[in-house]
Amino acid sequence: MRRTDNQHIPPLAGFIFAVIMVAAVLGAVLMDGRIADLWIGLYVTLMLAVGTFFLMALKVAQQWEKAVVLRLGKFRGLRGPGVFWVIPVLDAVSNWIDHRVMVTPFSAEKTLTKDTVPVDVDAVLFWVVWDAEKASLEVEDYRAAISWAAQTALREIIGQMSLADILIGRAKMDADLQNLIDERTTPWGISVQSVEIRDIIIPQGLEEAMSRQAQAERERQARVILGESEEQIAHSFAQASEAYKNNPTALHLRAMNMLFEGLKQKGALVIVPSSAVDTMNLGGLTGMISMGQQLAAQEKLASDGLELPEA
Incomplete structure (x- = not known):
């Protein structure tokens, strides 16, 4: 905290001044009637002068402080931290400098x-x-x-x-x-x-504009990433097609596996393009699967003692 009083009086100086004043009063009371009043007045005046000297000359700087002392307006030096003395009237503490951050x-x-x-x-x-x-x-x-x-x-x-x-x-x-x-x-x-x-x-308007710009930039990056993903998928399909190009048996097995995966789920509906039916003979394959399903149904009804109605 900054000190605003250049002639700061520390508590120590005030305490010494108070002790000297008490001593002066007690001495005057004890000497009353025993010695002349003139000597009593001189004693009290002397004690008052000594107390005032301690009050004005004794200074205390804190651990983090430096006191700038001027004598008759000229720089005398730095004092502190701790107790230091100045000459009353001639010296003055112009500033207390705090050395903390x-x-x-x-x-x-x-x-x-x-x-x-x-x-x-x-x-x-x-x-x-x-x-x-x-x-x-x-x-x-x-x-x-x-x-x-x-x-x-x-x-x-x-x-x-x-x-x-x-x-x-x-x-x-x-x-x-x-x-x-x-x-x-x-x-x-x-x-x-x-x-x-x-x-x-x-400004608020510029902040909103920058927000829209950032959002548009994120959308652009999302579209670029999506396009790159589609390109990678197309490249993977092109590589996979090379494996089936000269191997019709593998292509038929893959078609059968795809059809099986679709039919094994209950209530599944599989739509096969006509071109795929012609090229991969899915028509015959589908008929065989349908015939197999019909025979399995007849066997189940026969085991239950029922007959399948004729179409």
Whole structure:
């Protein structure tokens, strides 16, 4: 958390000041009536001065902080972490620099890409102060400066890329942004660790058009795959026909197997082209099957003591 009070008074200094004030009051009470009031006043004034010195001179910086100390307006040095002392009135702590990794969100709204498409881009920046002296003396407000530097760099990168490159090239965009922002912030003693694009928002109409384009592309690929499958099937049939070309016995056996597979299912209806009947003698084969079925029916009726009616 950033400190806004440059003359931060730590709890330790406040505690010492309170102890000295209590001691001054108790001493004044004990000395009342025993010594002159002038000496009592001098004692209380001295204790008040000592307590004020501790209150103003004692400073404490956290483990992750550096305090920038100026003496009469000139840079004196960096102090901390831990307890350090300053000279009241002459010294001043101008800034408390946080050395932890900081996170800054930034965005670019309605920024035109290289192909003139307006986009909204949200990103987050991870950075750290590596030189507290430069961060305090080279720029007025390094937090605001890095935020604006990141935003302008994002707009610049978007203007150099097309929409397609932005959508599919986030990793490259992150790297380019990091290099550009780091180049601008290095003189301030700030190093950019990483930049991550969180979201890219495009106009609603363009989003619908891209959705339709993607759907049409998927349908085109499906039709291409279906055509390739038909071609492979036709090629397989052509190879199979070569096996039956000069072997009529194999062709008849295959025809009988196909007919058997169709008739063995109950209630199946098999439609055979007339050309197939002529070329593969399926007519005689069908008659033989029908005669066999009729004889099997007569034998069953005879076994049951019934007679098959004459046609």
